[in-house]
Amino acid sequence: MLTGSNIVFLILSYLIGSIPFSIIAGKLFKGIDVREYGSGNAGATNTFRVLGKKAGIPVLILDVLKGFIAVDLVWFTSYVPSTEIYINLQLAFGIAAVLGHVFPVYVGFRGGKGVATLLGFMIGVFPEAAVISIVIFVLTLLFSKYVSLSSIFAGLFFPFGVYYLSDNLVPTMMIFSIFVPVLLIATHQRNIERLVRGDENKVKLRKKK
Numbered sequence: 001m002l003t004g005s006n007i008v009f010l011i012l013s014y015l016i017g018s019i020p021f022s023i024i025a026g027k028l029f030k031g032i033d034v035r036e037y038g039s040g041n042a043g044a045t046n047t048f049r050v051l052g053k054k055a056g057i058p059v060l061i062l063d064v065l066k067g068f069i070a071v072d073l074v075w076f077t078s079y080v081p082s083t084e085i086y087i088n089l090q091l092a093f094g095i096a097a098v099l100g101h102v103f104p105v106y107v108g109f110r111g112g113k114g115v116a117t118l119l120g121f122m123i124g125v126f127p128e129a130a131v132i133s134i135v136i137f138v139l140t141l142l143f144s145k146y147v148s149l150s151s152i153f154a155g156l157f158f159p160f161g162v163y164y165l166s167d168n169l170v171p172t173m174m175i176f177s178i179f180v181p182v183l184l185i186a187t188h189q190r191n192i193e194r195l196v197r198g199d200e201n202k203v204k205l206r207k208k209k
Contacts, residue, residue: 006077006089013070013093017100017117020107021062022047025055035110039201042104043112045147049201060116063101067120070097084170087125091176094121102187113187115151118180122158129161129177145202148191155181 022042026034029051035042038049044063048056071090079086101117103109122130137154141147162177163169185192194200 006092009073009076009089010092010096013073013096014100015105016070017066017097018104018106018111019062019066019100020104020111021059021066022112023107025051025059029055041112042107042110043101043114044116045203046112048203063112063116064120064123066101067094067097067117067122068124069120070094071121071124082168084172087168087170088172090125091172094118094125095176095179097121098183113151114183118183122180126158126162126166126173126177128165129158132161132165133158141203145204146195146200147203148188148200149195152181152184152188152192155184 020042022034022044025047026032032050034046034050038046040046044056044060047059071094073093074086074089077086077089079089098114098118098121100111102111102114104111119130119134122133133154136157137150140150140153144150158180159174159177162173166173191200
């Protein structure tokens, strides 16, 4: 599976994931590094918090696209869609993109938590399970107002969506689906600590009149 061309695509996936759209937006909109403000995270949520919707929405979309584009690089290989090796390459490219977002080579390996890029990855490989996770995320966010908690809950339900909704379930798909909540919990350690203390940032879903 690890042919020369596949290694090139793996590296390319990481480089795509490493594109720091939140930092670019911070420089363009306010001439700042968003990592120095808010939660200190180079991701879409902190972009909304620091720069507002005009920057946050495009950053969110672009971060999602990083994961989606990475898994679609498998189209440029000679493998037959839906075969085990094809799916395994999608998983490898997607993971590389998420790692690129979390540890971006362009900005000192200090990136975001990978949630939006992971979502794009999930949509590209597991669309049905991704929809379930999105619904869980939205419902949790509406009730709790915590993006971090919503992300973790969405991740925890993801393996069940993969298991029950995937038509062509291969072992690596289940392994990856379990990796998702583990990754989200690992990258949200500080958020979990703040949740326990009761001082985690909440999002404002509606403007006060």
